[in-house]
Amino acid sequence: MNDRFDVVVAGAGPAGAQCARDLAARDYDVVVLETESEDGFPRQSNKSTGGTFPSMLSAFGIPNEVVMNFTDDIVIESPNEHLVQQQAGGVLDFGAFKNYLVNDGQEKGAEYRFDARVSNPITEGGEIVGVQYNGSKEVYGEIVVDATGPAAPLAKALDVSDLKREKQAIGIEYEFEGVDLDVEGYADLTDAMMLRLDHEFAPGGYSWIFHTGEDTAKVGLCYIQNESYQRYADTRRTVDGYLRHWLDTDPRFRDAERIEGRQHRGSAHIQGPGGLSTDNFMAIGDTVPTIDPLWGEGIHKGMRSARAAAITADQCLIPNEPDTSAENVSLYDDLWHTEVAPKMDARLMLTEMLYLAPNDRYDTLLRDLQRLDENTMAEANQGDKLALAKLLHLDDLPLLAQFAKYRLRR
Structure with a gap:
């Protein structure tokens, strides 16, 4: 069994499988280590609502066969109000979606090892050079990608992960x-x-x-x-x-x-990413985490983080003398903050303030959104300050004070 690859990916969720799929399409030697058995996959990790948008399906070539239902509208409800906005979407059969990514990656040349529980990084001179799994088994790579989600055994060991309970x-x-x-x-x-x-x-x-x-x-x-x-x-x-x-x-x-x-x-x-990469290493998907802080949509962002990691690996490995130093791998950080989750801090603040609001404030929010331009919600969701200002009232001063105290304590 080969124990040396260009890229080792830990985890076969959407992010890990998509990263391997992209790299295999570029003819890199890539192996994916997945905890679940091949026969049962993805029984244990079938944990997503599967809600996504056509932009994800088209950008990543996802077939209609894994979509349970194509939707026309997004509806937001509060205790006494509701808002309907036209927005095409799709609800995935999440298990079928994950199987498609794995099978397509295998057809492109990615190797998958199931029943492979990743435990620790293998390091030399303080830098990761491989992965230990199933106790004593080892596999080595020029680049290692942690796509294991919140477990994050590699990212935590390398002090890249900063997930807060x-x-x-x-x-x-x-x-x-x-x-x-x-x-x-x-x-x-x-x-x-x-x-x-x-x-x-x-x-x-x-x-x-x-x-x-x-x-x-x-x-x-x-x-x-x-x-x-x-x-x-x-x-x-x-x-x-x-x-x-x-x-x-x-x-x-x-x-x-x-x-x-x-x-x-x-x-x-629901937090900022903390670290993202270091020498020979990137963390993607929910390992970072990459979930949308406001509405919880994580598939599209996870897939985009996977593609950003694949682009970075491609840049690091193309030269005759590969450069996988932290400085070169930091391209992934730049792509994450500009292409995967821009304005993350502003959107996290909006999320925290929204969840602090009482139920009657949710009713007021939906009445405001019904009154305002239909783009206001999308702009506010992207952290636009002018759009956020349109949704604030004088009566929100106590809520803003409460929010300020909450942030200071954090």
Whole structure:
């Protein structure tokens, strides 16, 4: 078995598999180490809602066959209001999507080793030169990529990862049939992806309904155990209990039945990336993390981080004398901040302030968005200060003061 490659990728999630796919297409020798077995893949790591947009599908050549349903609208709900905006999207069968990336990468020449649990970096002179897995097995690469998500065994060992427990969001999702998508008093969710801001069901977070075709939908929620959680949460309820509370009280689920075997749990960190790279090494996907701080969409950003890493590896390895020094690999950092997640700090501030707001402020926010230009929400989501200013009121001064105290404590 070959133990030396141009690039070693730890993790076969969307980011890791896409990075390997891009590199194999450029004829690099790349190996992917994946914890799960090949027969069961991706049973344990099938943890995403799979909501994404046509720009991702076209940019990465993703076939329609892995899309459960193409959607026309994005709906945002608060306790008493809703906003509908036309925005094409797609809800992926996440397992089928991951299998496609792996199979396509293998066809392009990437090697996959399943049942391969990565444990430690192999270092020489303080620099990573390979990976240890399954106890004593070793594999070496000119560049190593950590795409293992929040576990981040390599990034943590190299002091690249700075994932903070208090910024970890937890989530749960079920798939249902018999969902009533057009109930009086609510927005019509036919061919829509809906996000709900409501502390009753997701204190310090949000819940969702993604239509997956006919009367089926993905239904879930997530939250961070932040100050809003501490203020609004019923500590007797687990995340499962909050989802059950929503299912029991929302008329859209009156006749809904869970689809057996279609349950997903996961976690992600809502924070800045900390470190991204060092000598011979890059961290991608949720290892960084790369999830959208406001709405939780992580697939597109994870795929873009994978492509940025592949572009960087290509630059480092093309010359006759490869240069994988931290200085040269830092191209990845530049691409991450300009192409993958620009204005990340501003968008994180918006996220933290949004989740601190009470439920009645969510109603006001949606009324404002209904009144303003349809681009305001998109511009605010991208951290545009003028758009953010349009959404603020004099009554928000106590909220802003609370937010300032929260940031100072952080």
